[in-house]
Amino acid sequence: MTMAGCSLLRSATGDERVFGLADYESAIARWCPGCGDHSVLSSTQRLLSEEQLAPETTVFVSGIGCSSRFPHYVRTYGFHGIHGRALPIATGIKLHRPELDVFVVMGDGDCVSIGAGHWIHATRYNIDMVALLLDNNIYGLTKMQTSPTTPQGYASNTQPRGSYLPALNPLEATLGITNASFVAQTAEWIPAHLFATLREAYRHRGFSFVRILQRCPKYTAPLFEEGVKNPDVTELLIHDDGILLPGLEDVYEHQTWHDPKDMDAARRLAEEDGRVRLGVFFRDESRPRYEEMRQLPAMAAEERVDLLEKELDRYAV
Amino acid sequence: MTETATRETRGRTADGAAPAPVRCDQHTVEVVSDSGEGAQKCGQIFGTVSAKMGNGVWTVEIIPAEIEPPPRIPAGASGNRIRLGSGPVTNWGDETNVVVAFNEQALLGRHRLNALADDATILIESHWKDHPDEDIRRAWKNAMAELGTRDYRIVEVPMEERCLEVIEDTRRGKNMFVLGMLCWIYDRDLQLARDQIAHVFRKKSDAIVEKNHELLDLGWGWAADNLGFRFDVPPRPTDREMVVMNGNQAVALGAVAAGMELAAMYPITPATSVSHQLGEMFERFGGIVHQAEDEIAAAGVAIGASYSGKVAFTITSGPGMALKTEFLGLAIMTETPLVVVDVQRGGPSTGLPTKVEQSDLLAAIYGQPGDAPHVVMAPATIEECFHAMVTARRIAEALRTVVIVLTDANLATGVQPFPRPEPEVAWMAPPPDQSPIPEGERPYEWDPRTGLSRRFVPGQPDGMYTATGLAHDEASRVAYDPDIHQRSSSMRSRKLAVLHSMLSPPGIYGEKEGDLLVVGWGSTKGAIEEAVDRAREEGLSVSSLNITFLSPLEPGLKEIFERFDRVMTVEINYSDEPGAPYITRQNRRYGQLAWLLRARTLVDVDCWTRVIGEPLRPGKILEAIRARAEKGGEG
Numbered sequence: 001m002t003m004a005g006c007s008l009l010r011s012a013t014g015d016e017r018v019f020g021l022a023d024y025e026s027a028i029a030r031w032c033p034g035c036g037d038h039s040v041l042s043s044t045q046r047l048l049s050e051e052q053l054a055p056e057t058t059v060f061v062s063g064i065g066c067s068s069r070f071p072h073y074v075r076t077y078g079f080h081g082i083h084g085r086a087l088p089i090a091t092g093i094k095l096h097r098p099e100l101d102v103f104v105v106m107g108d109g110d111c112v113s114i115g116a117g118h119w120i121h122a123t124r125y126n127i128d129m130v131a132l133l134l135d136n137n138i139y140g141l142t143k144m145q146t147s148p149t150t151p152q153g154y155a156s157n158t159q160p161r162g163s164y165l166p167a168l169n170p171l172e173a174t175l176g177i178t179n180a181s182f183v184a185q186t187a188e189w190i191p192a193h194l195f196a197t198l199r200e201a202y203r204h205r206g207f208s209f210v211r212i213l214q215r216c217p218k219y220t221a222p223l224f225e226e227g228v229k230n231p232d233v234t235e236l237l238i239h240d241d242g243i244l245l246p247g248l249e250d251v252y253e254h255q256t257w258h259d260p261k262d263m264d265a266a267r268r269l270a271e272e273d274g275r276v277r278l279g280v281f282f283r284d285e286s287r288p289r290y291e292e293m294r295q296l297p298a299m300a301a302e303e304r305v306d307l308l309e310k311e312l313d314r315y316a317v
Numbered sequence: 318m319t320e321t322a323t324r325e326t327r328g329r330t331a332d333g334a335a336p337a338p339v340r341c342d343q344h345t346v347e348v349v350s351d352s353g354e355g356a357q358k359c360g361q362i363f364g365t366v367s368a369k370m371g372n373g374v375w376t377v378e379i380i381p382a383e384i385e386p387p388p389r390i391p392a393g394a395s396g397n398r399i400r401l402g403s404g405p406v407t408n409w410g411d412e413t414n415v416v417v418a419f420n421e422q423a424l425l426g427r428h429r430l431n432a433l434a435d436d437a438t439i440l441i442e443s444h445w446k447d448h449p450d451e452d453i454r455r456a457w458k459n460a461m462a463e464l465g466t467r468d469y470r471i472v473e474v475p476m477e478e479r480c481l482e483v484i485e486d487t488r489r490g491k492n493m494f495v496l497g498m499l500c501w502i503y504d505r506d507l508q509l510a511r512d513q514i515a516h517v518f519r520k521k522s523d524a525i526v527e528k529n530h531e532l533l534d535l536g537w538g539w540a541a542d543n544l545g546f547r548f549d550v551p552p553r554p555t556d557r558e559m560v561v562m563n564g565n566q567a568v569a570l571g572a573v574a575a576g577m578e579l580a581a582m583y584p585i586t587p588a589t590s591v592s593h594q595l596g597e598m599f600e601r602f603g604g605i606v607h608q609a610e611d612e613i614a615a616a617g618v619a620i621g622a623s624y625s626g627k628v629a630f631t632i633t634s635g636p637g638m639a640l641k642t643e644f645l646g647l648a649i650m651t652e653t654p655l656v657v658v659d660v661q662r663g664g665p666s667t668g669l670p671t672k673v674e675q676s677d678l679l680a681a682i683y684g685q686p687g688d689a690p691h692v693v694m695a696p697a698t699i700e701e702c703f704h705a706m707v708t709a710r711r712i713a714e715a716l717r718t719v720v721i722v723l724t725d726a727n728l729a730t731g732v733q734p735f736p737r738p739e740p741e742v743a744w745m746a747p748p749p750d751q752s753p754i755p756e757g758e759r760p761y762e763w764d765p766r767t768g769l770s771r772r773f774v775p776g777q778p779d780g781m782y783t784a785t786g787l788a789h790d791e792a793s794r795v796a797y798d799p800d801i802h803q804r805s806s807s808m809r810s811r812k813l814a815v816l817h818s819m820l821s822p823p824g825i826y827g828e829k830e831g832d833l834l835v836v837g838w839g840s841t842k843g844a845i846e847e848a849v850d851r852a853r854e855e856g857l858s859v860s861s862l863n864i865t866f867l868s869p870l871e872p873g874l875k876e877i878f879e880r881f882d883r884v885m886t887v888e889i890n891y892s893d894e895p896g897a898p899y900i901t902r903q904n905r906r907y908g909q910l911a912w913l914l915r916a917r918t919l920v921d922v923d924c925w926t927r928v929i930g931e932p933l934r935p936g937k938i939l940e941a942i943r944a945r946a947e948k949g950g951e952g
Contacts, residue, residue, distance in 0.1 A: 026783075027794070056778045059625070064786075071783040072795065077775040078783030079624055081617070082647050088614040092621020092629065093775070095605055096579055100625065100775055118617075121610035296603040301576060301745040304602055308574055308740045311598065315560035317369040317734050 023055060024048045026075040036188035036214035037067050040134060043188075043195045044103070045074065047202060058101045061090040063115060065107035066141045067134035067214070084115030087122040087131070094127045098291045101202075102129040108149045109139050112170050116148075123177040125290040126207045130198070133170055133209070134188075136216035137223055144219040151223060171270040171281060174209050175263065181206035181287040183266065184243075184280045187213040189228050193236070193278055196243045205285050213276065227276050237269065237279025260284075335541065338504065338549035342403050343373075345410050346503075348495055349396035349427055350419035351388045352381055355492030360397020361732070362517060363499050366509045368561045368734040371554030373402035375843075376563075376732035377409050377932070379427075380671045389445075389456070391426030398432075401503070401550045407698070407843025409731065411936040413437055415502065415548070417495050419476070420445055421460040428464055430931075435468050438546065440498065442491075443473035472544065474498070479539055483531050493529045497536020502547055507537065558737040564702040564728030568658055569594035571706030572630060574738065576745030577656070578604040579629040581618035583611055586670040587726040588634045588660035612637040616644035616657075623653050624784060625775050626749040628710050630656035635664045635677050638684070645719055646685040649809065651784040652761065652772070654713035654720075656706070661725040663930055672930035673726040675839055676890040678909040681721045682868045690810045691719040693868040697842035700735035701865075702728055707744045714746065716812045717772050723867075725889070727840040727932040754780035759791040761805070768811030813869045820866055822873030827853065827860030830880035833945060835861040836922070837887050838910050841933055845887050848938035857946050867913065875918040885923040885945055886911040887938055892926040 024045040031037045048058065058076035062068035064083035071078025077100075081089045090104045111119050111133045122131065138156065139145040145158040149170065153162035174183050182204040186197035194212065201208035215224045226233055235254035238244050242260050249255065254275070258265055260283035269277055299307070346363070350356035357378060364376040379396045386393035400410040412434035418424035418441050427433055445457045464471065476491050484490040493514065500510050514529045562570070569591050572580065578599075582592045596606040609615035615631045622629035633641065638659050648655045661677045663669025681693045692712055696705040702724055709720040754773060760782040762770045773780035782793045788802045789795055796802070825834075826846050837845045842863040852859040860881070864871055878884045888908040893900045907915065908924035915922050925941040927933060 055781050057776055059775050060783070061621070072785070075781055077773075077781050079621070079651075080783050080785035080787065082643050082786055085613065085617045085644065088609065088617025089621035089624070091607075091609075091614070092579070092581065092618035092623075093625040094621075095607060095618065096622035096627070096629065097625040097775065117610055118614055121614070294605050294607075296599070296605070298578075298748075299603040301742040301747075304573070304576065304745060305740045305742055307602060308570070311570065311573075312560055312737055312740075315562045315566075316737065317365065317559050317561045 017054070019049055019052055019055070021045050021049050024075050027072050029073045030069065031066060032218055034215070034217035035066070036136065036212075036216070037070070037134060039188040039191060039194065040067075040132070040212055040214065041070065041073055043191055043198055046195055047198045048074070048076070050199070051202060053101050057099065058103070059093055060103045060105060061086045061093065062105040063107070063110035064141070065110050065139070066136075067105055067107045068110060070105040084110050084113070085118065086110065087115060087118040090129055091122060091125060091127060094129055094291050095294060098128070098295060104129060104131045106131065106133055107140075108133065108135045108137065108147045108170075112148045112168055112173070119174075120177055123174055123207055123209060124179045126179050126181050126287050127291045128205050128207070128289055130201045130208045130210065133211045134214045135170065135211055136214045136220055137167070138216055138219045140216050140219055154220075154223065169270065169272055170211050172267065175267050175270055175282055179287050180209070180282065181284050182208040182280070183282045184209070185211045185213070186278050187227065187234075187276070189215065189224075190248070190278070192245055192247060193243065196245055197278075197280070200243060200280055204283060206287060206289055233274070233276055235275045235277045237277055237281065239280070241283065242280035336545050336547055338547035340549045340551070342550070343401060343406065343410065344415070344503075344548050344550050345398065345400040345413045346415040346417075346499065347379065347396060347398040347413045347427065347432070348417045348492070348499075349379060349394045349423040350492070351393055351423060352385050352395045354395075354419050354488050356396035356419065356495075358517065359492035359496045359499075360399055362496055362510065362513045363505070364397065364399045364732055365513050365561060366500070366505050367399065367401050367503070367552070368559070369509050370506055371552035372550060373404050373406035374561070374732070374734055375400045375406040375409050377727070378730040380730070382671060389420050389422040389453070391422050391429060394423040394426035396423070403551050403553055406733070408847060408935060409727070409844075409932050411934045416440070417499065418442065419491060421457050425460050425463065428467070433467075433469065437469050439464070439469050439471045440474050441471060442476045444475065444477035446473065474539070479535055480532065483535060484528060490528065490532050493532035494536035494539070497533040497538070498540040498544075500533070501537045501540035502544065504547060504549060507533070559734040560737045561732060561734040562699065563730055563732045564699045564724055565590045565660065565730070566594050567699050567702035568632070568706055568722075568724065569598060571703035573598055573602055573604070574703065574740045574744050575707045575710035576627065577630055577706070577710055578627055579607065579619065579622040580605070580632060581607040581609050581615040581622070581629065582632045583609050583615045583637060585612070585634045585637045587662055587729045588632045588637070588658065590729070591632045591658065591660070612640035613644060616641035620644060620648050620653050620655055623648075623655050624651070627746040628654045628656060628713050630658065630710075632658045632660070634660050634662050635680075636667065638677060638680060642685055645691070646687060646689050647786045648719050649685065649689040649691050650786045652717035652770070652809070653784065654717055654772070656709045656713050656720050656722065658722045658724065660729045661723060663928065669930045671726065673840070673932055674889050674928055674930075675723075675725060675841070676909065676928070677723060678838070678867060678890070679912065681723055682913075688806055688810070690813050691721065691868065692716065692813070692816060692866070693721045693723060694866050695723040695839035695864075696728065697839055697863050697865065698735065699728055699731060699733045703738055710746060712816065715769075716816060717770065718809070718812060723839060725840050731840075749774045749776070751776045753778040760784075760793045761789070761791045763791060763805075763808040766811075767815045768808035769815065817869040817872060820869070820871050822877065823862045823864055823871050825860050825862050825877065828858070829860070831858035831860055832882045833857070833859045833942065834878060834881040834884045835859060835887050835938075835942065836864065836884060836910065836914065837861065838864045838867060841887055841889060844933045844935045845938055847935035848942060851935065851939050852942045852946075855943075857942065859942055859946070864910070867910070870913065870917050874914065875920060878914075878918055878920040878922070883923060883945065884914070884920055885925060886914065887933065887941065888924065888926045889928065889933060890926050891928050892924050
C-alpha cells in the first residue's frame, strides 16, 4: 500500500503508470452509516491498487439495489444496469472485449431472486470475471422486504409473521451448477479475509463467485450480530490453495483444512448447520471458459468485404 | 355433392404431339407433402432454377405448426409455394394455379384454406386411392368428393409406383420425381436443375446425387408421356447480377455487411433461422452468435457488447420483444447503440408462431415504460432486409440509440431474387475508438441543438464513467433534479427530430393526387402496388405509398394525404370492421399504422386490415379498394 493516495503518474511512454487508492475513488458513497457495502468498496479499491488494474480497462457492472450503486463509487468504467440483469451485461462485455477486467456487483435480490436464471448460466459459462454477491439477507433499497436469503422466521414488511420458507443457500446452489469453477464466502466485517478472498477471486481464471455476508444496520442488524461479535460461530476454511491468514488464528479458533479441489467436501461444508464458514470452497481452473472458446480472430474490413463477396456468390443466380 | 372435377390419366393430344403451352405473365405453383418428404426442397430447387432462368420469383414456405405432425392430416401440409413471373414478382400473389400433392390430405389442407384457384390444376399421388388400408381408401374417396365441389382439374400421378423403379424409400426421392414433372410443365432448363440438385446435395455422396438426377429424368419423362398441358411463363433474363435468398438470410448477410460481430438471441420462431445463418458465417468471418439463456439475457448481452465496442444486435419475435422491453429502456436511457430485429408473427401471446402479422408496430414504438424515444424502421422487401441492417447499425451508432428493425414471417421465409449488393468497407463499423478522452469532456456532452454526444468506450483513457439507467446529467451522475430530467429527456428525444430532418418524404406509387391513397408499411408493399396497378386498370383513381421509417415518421405525409380524397392503410393487424355490432366512429380500433397517421397528420385515415395468418393477397386488397371506392369511406 505504499502507493496509497498518490495521483496518476505517467511516464513519457504512457505505459508505466502507478495507480494508488485515490486513483480508484469516485463519488462519495451514499450508503447508510455502518452499511457493510462501505467495507467491500474499500477492499475492492485496495485490490485494484494492489493488482494495478488500469481504470480504463476495468469495468464494474451492477444491477439494482443498495449494493448496485457500487460502480458509481469506483473510478473505472461502469454499467449500473437493471434489476437482476448485471450478469448478461457483463457477459456481453467479456464476449466482445475479453481483455477487459470485469467485476459484477449484485445484491441477494438481484442475484438469487429476479436474476437467478442468469446466475445459473453465468456460472456455467465460466467467463473470466469476478461476481460479488453482497448478501444482506433483505431488500434494503425498497425498505425491508423478504429476500430468498432471509432466514426462516425473520419478519419483514412483506412477511410480517416471519419468512415462511427456509433461506436459499447460494453456496450450495452455485456448487451444484455444472462447470462452476470458483466458489468462496467471506464477511465484510473481517477486512483481511474479505481482501484475501477478493484477491483469490480476481486471480482465478474463470467465473469467480464470492458471497459476501454483509450487514444491513437498518433492517437486518440482529441477523449478523452474533457472527460479528462471537468468533465461535465462524469457521475458517484454510488451505495453501485457498486462504491462509496467520493473523486470524488467534481470533477464529475454528479452522478447517479444506482443499478447494474437493467438490464433495465443499458441498458438505456449504450445508447450513449453524456455522458461518468463510474461505474458498471450490476452485478448478481447468474448467472450460466460454469466452475463450468463442474467440475468433478479428478480420479487417477489407477482408470481410472480400469474404462477403464470396458468400454472395453462393446466392448468385 | 356433384362430381365436377375432370379426371385425366393421359393428356396427350390425339396425334401424340406435345401440347402447346398456355402463355401466362405469372403463375403460382405449390408442392405439398407430409413433413419430411422433401416437398420444400423440391420447391426451393424449382424456385432457384426459375430465378436463374430469369423469371421473377417469390417463394414462401408452407409450414405445419409441429415439427413432425402425424402423416396424412390436412394441418400437416408442408411444402413450398412458388410464384413465377415474367417480370419481377413482388409478393406471393393470389390463389395457386398448379399444386402437386403427395397425399390427398395435405391437398385438402390447402383446399380448405382457399389457397387454390377455382380452376387450379392438381397433380395428386394416386397410390392412396387403392391402398390396402380401407381407412385410407375411404379418406381418399371423401377427399375427392370434397374437392369435387370446385372446378379443379385433377390429375392422378402414380408417383410411388414409378419411383419404386429407382429407389426403395420413396419418402426420400419422390420430391425429385415431382421436380422433374414441374420442370417439364414449365419447360425449365433441365441442366440447371441437375446442377442445382448437385449443389443442394453437395454434402451427400455422388450416388445420392445420381439417384436424384435419375428421379428428375423419370418425372420429366412421365410428364412428357402423360400430361396434356404445359405453361409458359417466359423469363426475361437481365444483365444485372442477382442473388436469391430469404429475408432472414438477408438480415444475417446484412449484419455482416454492417460489420457487426455479435448477435445475441434465444430461439424463437420465425426469427431463429437468422442465427443459423449467422452462426455458420461468423465461424468464418470472426464473430459470435450467443444463444443466451433467455430473451432478456440476449438483450443484455447485446447491450453489454455494444457498450464495450462495436454495435451488437439481437433478433427476436413478438413474445421476445415483450421480454426485452426493460432492457430496451436501459439502452435508450444509457444511450447505448443497439439494433433489434423483430421478425413479427401473429400475436398476442404465442399467437400464430409461424404466420405473418404486423401487430408489433405500436409496441415497438411505445412499448417501453417511460419516455423512450428510439428509431423503428421496416424493410419492405427481402433486398431491403439486407440494406436495413447496414442503415440500422449506422443510425444506432450516430444517434447512440436503439434501432428496431421490423420484418415479418412473410419476409423471413419468402425467397426472392434481387440485385446483388455491392458491399463496401464504409458500411462496416470501424474498430472501437480507444484514444484518450480530452480533459473535461463528459460522457453525455449533449449538443444543445441536436442532443448528440460522443460515446465513450471502455479502454479509452480518462473516459471512465458509469452508465446508468437512473436519471443522470452530462457526467452520468445520478440526478433527481427536475431540470436535469427535463433537459436529458429533451436531448434524447431531439435525436429523433434530427433523424427526421434527414429523411425524404416517401415516394408515391402512381399519380400524386386522386380519389384514394393506400398507405402500407413493411412487407405488404408488393401486394399493395400490384392491387393498385389492377385498380388503375379498372379505371379507379388510386395510388399508394410505403413507409419505411415509422419512428420518427417520414416527413411530408400530411401534404401528400391532402391531395387525395381519402387515405386508407392496408395492414396485417387487427382493426374493427365499421358496421360490426357496437362498433362506432367513437370506439373503432384502427390498424396500427392508421393510429399513428391519424395522430401525426390529423387526417381522417381509414384502414383495411386482416389477421388471417397469411400475407395479403393483391386480389383481396383490390376488393377492399373497390369497396372503399364504391362506398366512399367507412361511413
